[in-house]
Amino acid sequence: MQVTVTTLSDQIFTLDVSEDLELENFKALCEFEIGIPAKEIAFVWNGRPLHDDKRTLKSYGISNGDMVLLQHMRGSQGQGQTTSQQPAASPGVPQIDFGSINIPGAQGGGASAQPGPSGRPQAPDDPRFIRELLLNSPHELALLKERNPPLAEALLSGNVEKFEEVFRQQQKERMEKERDRIRLINADPFDPGVQKQIAEEIRMKNVESNMESAIEYAPESFGQVVMLYIDCTVNGHHVKAFVDSGAQMTIMSQACAERCGIMRLVDHRWAGVAKGVGTQRIIGRVHLGQIQIGKDFLQSSFSILEDQPMDMLLGLDMLKRHQCSIDLKRNMLVIGTTGTETRFLNESELPEHARLNFNQPMSPKSQEQDDRMLAEAMKKSQDEAGKPGTSGAKPSNQNSSASSSGQNPSASNSYPEEIIQRLMSNGFSRDNVIRELNASNGNADQALAALFAKSFQLP
Incomplete structure (x- = not known):
């Protein structure tokens, strides 16, 4: 008959044995397979430990196709030893458990x-x-x-x-x-249910193996990516603008618009809802405004959002209008219509809401509370x-x-x-x-x- 043996370290192998094979001989076969001494091997079958080395596999109820769990018991002198075979304590000699004594300064002792x-x-x-x-x-x-x-x-x-x-x-x-x-x-x-669980176990092992490979060969993939921000000026007020080529339009928060003094130019007829990762209400639109980047003054329109954490976002409409290029190699934003180059801000120069910790925003208040x-x-x-x-x-x-x-x-x-x-x-x-x-x-x-x-x- 065939008996499958698995270990706690997920080693699995199958042995062709006789049902009359004694447990001690079965341990010897396993020792040959995985190199663990037979005297340090213990078996568990259906949640029940197998102690007697002289009993046969058939007497334990193990049949063809069954699986047993092999445990490595370091320092064990054989699991088949019965109580009567243990050395008897000398009369009058106290039994002292020396294992409970802590040795000061021991390293790695437990x-x-x-x-x-x-x-x-x-x-x-x-x-x-x-x-x-x-x-x-x-x-x-x-x-x-x-x-x-x-x-x-x-x-x-x-x-x-x-x-x-x-x-x-x-x-x-x-x-x-x-x-x-x-x-x-x-x-x-x-069993179909077991097959489904086995498939999930295999999938998770593949995921863990993939993550270990990433940690080993591409550890930078676990690092934090700093978003692309530039310094600019709107109506004489300094603004740190987020460059987002994935956004359809250039937007500005209501707070930033009030600070820059352009709320008087908002056309409320363009009110609506902005949809993306979430949804936000659009108050209206400033049809024409100036953005100063370096020495250049560029024309752009702004959609004013009611509840927007970032001050301003330069969308694809503005980037395409001025033929801008995002040069990640030199960490520069190149304005094609004028040839002006402006660098992207370092992490220390970013606004507080842009300093993310694993994609979770951390405000100064929450950081202080933490x-x-x-x-x-x-x-x-x-x-x-x-x-x-x-x-x-x-x-x-x-x-x-x-x-x-x-x-x-x-x-x-x-x-x-x-x-x-x-x-x-x-x-x-x-x-x-x-x-x-x-x-x-x-x-x-x-x-x-x-x-x-x-x-x-x-x-």
Whole structure:
């Protein structure tokens, strides 16, 4: 019969075996296939661990076409060992758990518990512990804002209960997703519903692979693109105009028109609605006005919009009338009718509403509010720790954003299985856990913060 074996790292292979094959011999075949010692292999079938190495596959109920999950249990001395085979404790000798002793200064030893505000040790998956890690890592906090806005908003609110609620909910959803994946592995592969889920899994893996390739070979595609603005003058008033060759007409905001003193020229008979990404009401039109760009005075018409964030937008009507060219190589706007060249503004020279953060506008008021919320949250965290200027989570001097491509892949073998499983218990895949441990040089606390920061918002 054929038995399919899958691992937590998504390795899949099929073995032709006899139904009378004992489990220990089945482990030996798997050792030959993937190189993991047989004594460190454990199997799970239909959610049930297989312990007795002397039992046959048939006695466990495994039949042709079934799939079993192989787990690598590092440091294990065989799963088939029964209680009676364990070395008995000497009478009168206390059983001491040396694994619970924390060694000061140990690097990469694991996500050790940190003392909480009440003096109790905090578990590595404690929301308060995660909160302190993120608050003490500006880089991870920036990633969290980008990839998981709900959790970032709860973190910056300063409300610990709100953060715990969002944290627990997302952790639950990740765990359910991982359980669904395990059920999918053990389900009938020919079921239409399973086929649909398998297709979605394959699609998402292709998406992740595509994103990893983009990060590796085209990292500039994740950068921020500065929009094209130029300096100009309208009726003696300085205006920063947005050059948009995709706009049909040149527009101006009502506030800018009032500031430039041309509202008296607005023809309200041309009122209407402007449609694009959204809709805005057009108050009217200024049929002829002058725009000074450099030493040139150019004629243009303006449609006045009631609620427009940018002062002025130079549309295709004006650009074509004066035969303008957008020279991105030299970062210049060339006016064809006069030969005048004017440079596009740098990011620091842009108006506030044009300084975008991943396509989300950030006004000065909201930026100030965001900074204030972050300062209050950090202060509250420090007060809870009882040590001003410090917190329970010690920030690492190493940059957690270091790419795992520069790390030695064999380094994953040096991480204790207990640490990997503990990080995976938060709903993260084994590959992601090992990748972040490599990036943080084995610092489990730092890897845990990076995993949460890089977790995408769940639907």
